[in-house]
Amino acid sequence: MILKQRIIGIPINGNGNNIYIGNMKKRSSKNKSSYKPDWTPENAGEEFAVRVVSGVKNSGLPAGKAGSSKKETDLKRKQISVDDYVDGVLKFDRNILAQAITLIESNNPTHHNTAQEVLKKLLPHSGKSLRIGITGVPGAGKSTLIESLGMYLIKQGHKVAVLTVDPSSTVTKGSILGDKTRMENLSKEKNCFIRPSPSGGTLGGVTRKSRETITICEAAGFDVILIETVGVGQSEVTVRSMVDFFLLVLIAGGGDELQGIKRGIMELTDAILINKADGDNEKKANITKSDYSNALHYLQPATKGWTAQAFTGSAKTGKGIPELWDVIKEFEKIIKLSGVFEHRRKDQTIAWVLRMVEDTLHDKFYNDEKVQKAITTIKNEIAKDKITPTLAAEKLLTIFKTK
Ligand SMILES: Nc1nc2c(ncn2[C@@H]2O[C@H](COP(=O)(O)OP(=O)(O)OP(=O)(O)O)[C@@H](O)[C@H]2O)c(=O)[nH]1
Ligand SMILES: [Mg+2]
Secondary structure (H helix, E strand, O other): OOOOOOOOOEEOOOOOOEEOOOOEEEEEOOOOEEEEEOOOOOOOOHHHOEEOOOEEOOOOEEOHHHHHHHHHHHHHHHOOOHHHHHHHHHOOOHHHHHHHHHHHHOOOHHHHHHHHHHHHHHHHHOOOOEEEEEEEOOOOOHHHHHHHHHHHHHHOOOOEEEEEEOOOOOOOOHHHHHHHHHOOOHHHOOOEEEEOOOOOOOHHHHHHHHHHHHHHHHHHOOOEEEEEEOOOOHHHHHHHOOOOEEEEEEEOOOOHHHHHHHHHHHOOOOEEEEEOOOHHHHHHHHHHHHHHHHHHHOOOOOOOOOOOEEEEOOOOOOOOHHHHHHHHHHHHHHHHHHOHHHHHHHHHHHHHHHHHHHHHHHHHHHHOHHHHHHHHHHHHHHHOOOOOHHHHHHHHHHHHHOO
16 A cells, blocks of 8 residues: 655744654755655655745745745735835725734844834824723723723724733733634724734833834824733733823722732722622622722822722623713813823823833843853852942943943
């Protein structure tokens, strides 16, 4: 019996070449490298052979016979220019919008300049949205609320962009898969755009990408940006620093773990929504609302001229959603009139710029080989009490500054 074996290669190297895993013997043929697995019979023919298919450079894609012509041309065609990106985004071309965001999220240094060019041209068209951050304990119903509020807004003629900020997110982008199912109706709307958190990287990296994504979405014409924080910790503070209105979603009751999130985060919030106020839960939710309303009285307002309040609602039934939007609109009106809105945005941008400088300096310092060596030496000197902490710091900085 002749066993025909066809091995399908998976492109796993940067050049797009297909790599086959397993023991294979190389057989030369005219122009191509042909391989046969070790277990092939002595006089077996080409039916057992596999070939290494040359790929499209840096694409991660195999080219194959046809690829070297058509697929490669397709890929080249996809390398769109700065003006193509800009025009596409301004014309609300969702495909180009997604590609522009992918460009700014790219960690490939060769994409950096193009991305910054695109952003520079889009910047004058941005800034005209209301940016709303939504935080809260895991499972409080943030995504369900975004679905509910988002649908309500779309019906009113708004264009809604939804982003998540998750510094811990890895390549799998697991959370958004769940979110897309939570936001089932919203994700089908043409006036809605849902984008998961850029994966991996430092909080600084995720922050930069998210802020730049906001710029692009605003330039595309989205007038409400909803940003969900994922994970508990630093992301709340980060999201607060990029939004106008910050909403805390909580549920009735809650033990000590709720108290933990409450103290720090409550000082950042402009409103609290006690969610899941439906069915048997409604009464409990009202009591919790009163508790939080009292607690809010003793806190400094997160936004000058605005008193944060607690509300009840149900993301599931939609109860309380129009009222929540009314509160947000009222907030916008008041702080735009007082100038706090504009002031905060400028402050946020300046803080962002300085933060980027700090991050860059931090990375440069710790990646400097001379500094790395000096740190090892200084650790020894400190262990032996040979140097004071101040002199040690000065020495490291001098080493860093002298090139
Ligand atoms: N009864 C009721 N259930 C709700 C409501 N809102 C959300 N849920 C349910 O609560 C669960 C969690 O909802 P999500 O919207 O995923 O909550 P989340 O805060 O986004 O969760 P994470 O992103 O995992 O932190 C889901 O099973 C929802 O169906 C509500 O208003 N009432
Ligand atoms: Mg969620």
